[in-house]
Amino acid sequence: MGDTGQGIITEERALTPLDPAHIKMLRLQAAIAAVPFAIGSLVLESANLLPMGAFFVPFVLAAAWLIARVPLRRHAARGYDLGADRLRVVRGLLFRSDTVVPFGRVQHIDVTQGPLERMFGLATLVVHTAGTHNASVALPGLAQADAASMRESIRAHIKRETL
Amino acid sequence: MSDVPEGAQPEATADGPRRTAPLGIVVGALGDIRKSVIPAIAGAYGLRDQFSGLGMIAGVAVLAVAIGIAVAVVRWLRTTYTVGAEDIRLEAGVLSRTARAVPYERIQDVSLEQPLLARALGLAQVRFETGAGGGDEIALAYLPLAEGERLRELVRERKDDDIAEDAALVPAAEAAAGEVLFAMPPRRLATFGLFEFSLAAFAVAAGAAQQFDEFLPIDIWDGDTWRELLGANADRVAALGPLAQAAAIAAAIGSLMVIGFATGLARTFTRDWGFMLTRTAKGFRRQRGLFxxxxxxxxxxxxQAIAIRTRLLRRLFGWHGLKFVSLAQDAGSGSHVVAPFARLDEIAPIASAAGFALPGDGIEWRRPATRAFVDGAVVGSLVPIVIAVGLLFSPAPLAAALPLLALPVIALGQYFRWRRARHAIDARQIYARQGWLAPSIDIANRVKLQSVEIAQGPLARRGNYATLRLGLAGGTLSFEAVPLSDARRIRAAVLDSITGVDFSRLNSG
Structure with missing residues (x-):
């Protein structure tokens, strides 16, 4: 115990980036989210309220930024570090959060896959703790095989509770 | 059917399913009837035109009683519990059956609750808390008190392994088994009651008067009614002049004060009468309640952690309250009140009995980042400023000065929050103190924390500060506006504590 430098070393360890397919998935998510706005802007265009393109052009620019640029930055902002005895998850572009869960405090582990994730061969690793804050820490955008192997290595660390 | 023998069988492990106490039907039925009274009244009131009033009410009441008794009997018939070697099992449910098994080692605490009627019949509700959250615990209503106490002893014996580990943590307190740590004599209760001043009763009365005003013979919201009631006196009161009016206002305020203090006293006495916290060989035992x-x-x-709470006024007189944070629930709130109203030097021994130490003189308190509170004041000021700008262009531009009066208040509030907030960490514990008028102190054991998170919003990133959130089973512990370097240092230290200990044995799951 005591303030050894171990944690600080963890601090400086480079984060492992998420799977590159995660960017594609974020792009697809953004594109799907843009569909209602596309329809809305086309409807407003057809109503002839303002000169031609007054709704559609800003929409296309915003959508292009959200689909092409933002997923790159979101992907770059995320990362994880699987240490010897702890998992560190970093996420958030505007609101950054940097969570560390020691394996010894993990209650159970989930690997989940949504339909989009399945399409790209990705999975989300969810680590549950007993704490009220961070009762479950999710790490999305892992390659499915990586998520499964991470689950196994965390599970190997969790000692069985005494009976 | 095997009735529960009162504390008879010492070895209940081989027993089959048992029923709860038959007398419990009476208590249960009364509860059900009480619940059905309000619907019955509502029904009778809704149909009052079709039927003659009294007969209707009587009929509904009889029906409510009959249903209440029937439900209670069926429920009693369908509820059994089994005290096994490894766990306690409960089977209950009239239409949909539930079978629940709780292993002894997962039981957080055992509580006995005796409502007035159950108490008169010598019964108690026994509840096994598991900390699973929600309604996921076993509650047996009602068992004879002796049987309840026997079950509690049984659960404790089954958990002796856990206790041995506990003894290592708290060797000093272990020696003095059954020692009374804290008690509230009536005098203390009276002082506590005065600080619990509350106008809730008055508000309820006023609300009820408004709700049911059509039942009242007079229209209490109509000034004319009162004038009529007072009759000629009203003119006389008016004629008496400002002195008498001032006296009347004083009398009104005085009666409000009396109501407020009486409410506080009554509440405190009913809730905390006979409050006693004992340190037994196997844990803490708290008894309280008048009815x-x-x-x-x-x-x-x-x-998992302890929380010291106080309020503005009582803090000036040196009174504080102590709570234990654990996974178990206490009457709806997350933590157990172990000393509702005590001096700090009374709180210290209770805390040390649980293995916690209050912050001493040698502790190195650290202040939060000043920048965070400046940011807070700036962001908080935006709303009044926007309103003021809006008013400038309104027909009454002079009114724009009014919202600006809020600015000094906001600034002062942030200043006080900055002054009060501080945090510290020592070899074993982590301390957080925050709050504007009445600072609260949270103390957690470093080893018992679950996770560490450093969170930063856009402003925090610019200002180089962060919110540090520590995962705590059964409670929350977060530090606002910690300088980033401090947050990293605390995180590293806490993580070292957590990973350096054979955690699986400490996990309270």
Whole structure:
């Protein structure tokens, strides 16, 4: 115990980036989210309220930024570090959060896959703790095989509770 | 059917399913009837035109009683519990059956609760807290008190392994088994009651008067009614001049004060009468209650953190309250009140019995980042400023000055929050103190924390500060506006503590 430098070393360890397919998935998510706005802007265009393109052009620019640029930055902002005895998850572009869960405090582990994730061969690793804050820490955008192997290595660390 | 023998069988492990106490049907039925009274009244009131009033009400009441008794009997018939070697099992449910098994080692605490009627019949509700959250615990209503106490002893014996580990943590307190740590004599209760001043009763009365005003013979919201009631006196009161009016206002305020103090006293006395916290060999035991008596036992090693709370006025007189944070629930709130109203030097021994130390003189308190509170004041000021700008262009531009009056208040508030907030960490514990008028102190054991998060919003990133959130089983512990370097240092230290200990044995799951 005591303030050894171990944690600080963890601090400086480079984060492992998420799977590159995660960017594609974020792009697809953004594109799907843009569909209602596309329809809305086309409807407003057809109503002839303002000169031609007054709704559609800003929409296309915003959508292009959200689909092409933002997923790159979101992907770059995320990362994880699987240490010897702890998992560190970093996420958030505007609101950054940097969570560390020691394996010894993990209650159970989930690997989940949504339909989009399945399409790209990705999975989300969810680590549950007993704490009220961070009762479950999710790490999305892992390659499915990586998520499964991470689950196994965390599970190997969790000692069985005494009976 | 095998009735529960009162504390007879010493070895109940081989027993089959048992029923709860038959007398419990009476208590249960009365509860059901009480619940059906209001619907019955509502029904009778809704149909009052079709039927003659009294007969209708009587009919509905009889029906409510009959249903209440029937439900209670069926429920009693369908509820059994089994005290096994490894766990306690409960089977209940009239239409949909539930079978629940709780292993002894997962039981956080056992509480006995005795509402007035159950108490008169010598019964108690026994509840096994698991900390699973929601309604996921076993509650047996009602068992004879002796049987309840026997079950509690049984659960404790089954958990002796856990206790041995606990003893290592708290060797000093272990020696003095059954020692009374804290009690509230009537004098203390009276002082506490005065500080619990509350106008809730008055508000309820006023609300009820408004709700049911059509039943009242007079229209209380109409000034004319009162004038008529007072009759000629009204003119006389008016004629008496400002002195008498001032006296009347003083009398009104005085009666409000009396109501407020009386409410506080009555509440405090009913809730905390006979408050006693004992340190037994196997945990903490708390008894309290005037009409509804409760008796809770919690193992000391289940205490995850302690929280010291106070309020503005009582703080000036040196009064504080102490709570234990654990996974178990206490009457709806997340933590167990172990000393509702005490001096700090009374709180210290209770805390040390649970393995916690209050912040001493040698502790190195650290202040939060000043920048965060400046940011807070700036962001908080935006709303009044926007309103003021809006008013400038309104027909009354002079009114724009009014919202600006809020600015000094906001600034002062942030200043006080900055002054009060501080945090510290020592070899074993982590301390957080925050709050504007009445600072609260949270103390957690470093080893018992679950996770560490450093969170930063856009402003925090610019200002180089962060919110540090520590995962705590059964409670929350977060530090606002910690300088980033401090947050990293605390995180590294806490993580070292957590990973350096054979965690699986400490996990309270």
């Amino acid at each position: 509804t008596k409760t008796d809770v036992v919690m193992p000391a090693h289940r205490v």
